[in-house]
Amino acid sequence: MKNSKLFYPPSQKTMGLPVDECEKLLRRDVRPHGQARNFRTDNPQRFDSRSESAGGKFRKGPRACLWGFHFVLILSLLFSVPAFGTSNYTVDLTTDPVASNIGPDRDTVHVTLTAKDGQGNIVPGAYIKIHMYAPLRNAFISTDFPWVENTHLMEYEGYLSNGVLAFDYIFPIRGQYRIDVQAGADAASLSEKKSLHLSLNENKVEVRNIWIFISILLGFGILAGFIISRGAKGRVREAVIATLAIFLTLGFTYFPSNAYAQHEHQAMNASNVPSFEEQASANGMTLSFAMNPGAGKVGMINDLTFSVKDAAGQPVPNTVFEVAFWHIEDDKPIFSTQLFGKQGSANLDFQFFDGAEHEVRVTASNAAGKVQLTRTVEVEAIHPPMPVKVKTLLYFIFIAFIGILIGFRLQAAPRLKMS
Amino acid sequence: MFEILNEFSHRTIGVSLNAVVQVAIVLFVVGAAIWTVLFTSYAPVHDFFHELRHSLYVVPCH
Numbered sequence: 001m002k003n004s005k006l007f008y009p010p011s012q013k014t015m016g017l018p019v020d021e022c023e024k025l026l027r028r029d030v031r032p033h034g035q036a037r038n039f040r041t042d043n044p045q046r047f048d049s050r051s052e053s054a055g056g057k058f059r060k061g062p063r064a065c066l067w068g069f070h071f072v073l074i075l076s077l078l079f080s081v082p083a084f085g086t087s088n089y090t091v092d093l094t095t096d097p098v099a100s101n102i103g104p105d106r107d108t109v110h111v112t113l114t115a116k117d118g119q120g121n122i123v124p125g126a127y128i129k130i131h132m133y134a135p136l137r138n139a140f141i142s143t144d145f146p147w148v149e150n151t152h153l154m155e156y157e158g159y160l161s162n163g164v165l166a167f168d169y170i171f172p173i174r175g176q177y178r179i180d181v182q183a184g185a186d187a188a189s190l191s192e193k194k195s196l197h198l199s200l201n202e203n204k205v206e207v208r209n210i211w212i213f214i215s216i217l218l219g220f221g222i223l224a225g226f227i228i229s230r231g232a233k234g235r236v237r238e239a240v241i242a243t244l245a246i247f248l249t250l251g252f253t254y255f256p257s258n259a260y261a262q263h264e265h266q267a268m269n270a271s272n273v274p275s276f277e278e279q280a281s282a283n284g285m286t287l288s289f290a291m292n293p294g295a296g297k298v299g300m301i302n303d304l305t306f307s308v309k310d311a312a313g314q315p316v317p318n319t320v321f322e323v324a325f326w327h328i329e330d331d332k333p334i335f336s337t338q339l340f341g342k343q344g345s346a347n348l349d350f351q352f353f354d355g356a357e358h359e360v361r362v363t364a365s366n367a368a369g370k371v372q373l374t375r376t377v378e379v380e381a382i383h384p385p386m387p388v389k390v391k392t393l394l395y396f397i398f399i400a401f402i403g404i405l406i407g408f409r410l411q412a413a414p415r416l417k418m419s
Numbered sequence: 420m421f422e423i424l425n426e427f428s429h430r431t432i433g434v435s436l437n438a439v440v441q442v443a444i445v446l447f448v449v450g451a452a453i454w455t456v457l458f459t460s461y462a463p464v465h466d467f468f469h470e471l472r473h474s475l476y477v478v479p480c481h
Contacts, residue, residue, distance in 0.1 A: 105473065142479040144472070202476055210476035220449070228441045298481055355481050383465075384479035389458040392477055393450060400449045404442055 087184035088118040089126060089191045095198065103203040104174045105144055108333070113165045115183040122163040129157035129182040129190060130165070134351075135175020142388045143173035147299035148353045153177075155301070155349035157187065159342040161320070167337035172353040174202040214399055221403015222410065229411035270297035270380040283369030284311045289362050296352035296379035307345035308364045308371065315344025319366040325352070326359040328376070334358070355381020 095102065096110040115126035137149040153172075156165070171177065177198040182190040275292035290305040306321045324336035334354070339346035341364075352358055358379055363372040456468050457478050472480045 141477045144478075144480050146479045147481065206474055206476045209474050213475055217449070224445045225442075228438050228445070231438075381481045383460045383481060384458075388479050389454075392479065393453055393458060395477070396453050397446055397450045401442075401446060404445065408438075 087189050087191045089123065089183035089185075090116050090118075090120075091128065091130075091181035091183050091191075091194065091196070092116060093179060093181075093196045093198070099198055099200060102171060102200050104171050104200050106170070106203055108168050108170055110166065110168050113179075113181065115160060115163045115165075123183075123185075124161065124163045125159060125185075126163050126183050127157070127159050127186050127190065128165055129187075131155045131180040133178040133180075135173060135177060138175075140391075142384065142392060143175065145172050145298065145353055146384050146388050147382055148172050148351070149175070151299050151351060152301045152349070153351050153353070156339070156347070158346055159340055161318075161340040165337070167335060168333065170332075170334045171198075171200055174200050176200075217396060217399045218403040218406070221400040221405075222407040223403075224400075225404035225407020225409075226411050227407070228404070229408040270295035270378070271300060273378075278373055278375040280371055280373035282371040285309065285316060285364070285366075285368055285371050287362060287364045287371040287373050289360060289373055289375055291360075291375075291377060294377075296358065296377055298353055298355050298380065298382050299351070301349050301351045304348045304350055304360070305345065306339065306341070306348075306362055306364065308341065308366065309344065310368070315341075316366050316368060317342060317344050319344050319364050321346050322361075322363040322365070323348070324361040325350070326361055327354060327356060328359055329356045352377070352379040355379050 092112075092114045094112045094114075096112075097107065101107075102109050113128065113130060115123050115128050117123050131152070132154040134148050134151050134153050135143075137146070143149060177200070179196045179198065180193050181196060182193050184190040271293050273293050273295040275290060276294045277288055277290040279286055279288050281287070286309050288305075288307045288309070290307075292303045293300075296302050304323075306323065308316045308319045308321075310316050319341040321339045321341055322336075323339060324333045326332070327334050334352075335350065339348065356379060358377050360375045360377055361372070362374075363370060365371075455464060457472055457475070459465055469480065472478045
């Protein structure tokens with residue numbers, strides 16, 4: 001009943017009819033061969049506002065239904081507009097390794113998106129549009145990169161020379177990634193948007209480590225509870241020393257020899273850094289790389305444009321851009337791909353998820369030859385949100401508290417008497 | 420704790436804390452230690468324990 005009200009203008013509310021009644025009345029007004037009846041000629045009174053104001057007999061039900069019919073018709077037309085001119089292309093997603101074996105922030109994953117037609121054949125020269133989203137935020141526990149959660153990671157649209165868009169990428173966090181895909185012969189005839197999902201589990205090592213950490217906390221809590229419940233006055237100092245000893249030991253146990261990373265946390269606001277354009281020339285061509293804003297920031301997307309022009313300043317069509325984003329500190333690429341510039345340029349929106357310097361390496365190749373360019377970009381690191389830090393800290397304190405309670409309980413338990 | 424009787428001698432005074440206060444102190448110390456190791460934004464400490472944070476399931480880094 002609620003829905004039926006939607007089909008009536010506010011002034012007609014009082015004569016609103018249920019949808020099924022509406023349908024019955026409309027069906028009566030359709031000729032047997034399916035042709036709609038001419039309401040104006042068959043029953044002129046129906047649309048004559050004077051007869052209504054004059055208090056003439058007016059069939060309120062059918063008129064109201066007609067309002068509804070028109071309203072639904074307009075809505076249908078509005079929502080069916082994108083259907084016109086859309087293609088029946090589909091996009092397949094494959095990863096190597098498979099999702100269950102991918103370790104976030106660790107493994108480089110080869111992702112392949114293939115544009116196929118209605119018959120399942122790969123379509124060379126297809127146009128693709130992708131938009132990748134990071135996993136949603138969990139209200140209770142955080143990932144390694146809380147600023148990345150629930151953000152845009154990557155957006156690209158362009159032609160694919162061989163119908164395949166492949167890229168190597170290090171997925172930053174665990175969770176379910178959403179990749180919206182569309183494909184078609186060109187930008188004007190894209191298929192309907194489809195969402196593909198990729199679920200990644202956390203690294204097994206991290207899961208194991210957190211259980212070890214919880215066990216240590218619990219063990220320490222039990223020890224502290226046991227000592228306190230014995231009524232050992234003045235043992236607080238021992239408890240404090242024990243706490244510090246355990247945490248220092250823990251810190252050094254997990255501290256690898258190369259862990260003293262120069263992980264700078266710059267005091268800048270990357271979103272205000274002006275855009276830049278870097279150029280390099282070779283073989284009579286000029287390769288340009290533009291980035292906006294001019295620095296990255298964890299959680300923020302940057303607009304990257306690659307273009308090649310000849311000596312006359314004209315774009316060089318059918319250029320392939322080999323793009324790699326190299327994490328300087330870790331000395332490995334976090335993303336690499338080949339983008340096809342049918343008109344001599346390619347555009348990629350990308351989020352640098354780690355707050356460290358990256359090197360953007362671009363090689364453009366076409367019939368005229370190759371030209372390459374390298375540019376270092378800053379990425380602003382942000383400390384985790386304070387609520388996330390406090391929440392996680394409270395969890396750990398709570399675990400220690402549980403341990404203390406267990407210690408109290410153990411101390412209070414009756415002991416066996418030796419006879 | 421001790422009380423100074425004069426400039427040459429002192430007397431030790433026993434201070435007893437009840438269990439609740441002791442538990443509170445222990446939890447405070449635990450919290451302070453974890454905060455220092457895992458959550459501080461003080462660059463030298465933060466950078467030193469960078470790998471540790473990334474190797475624990477629920478600990479955020481940045």
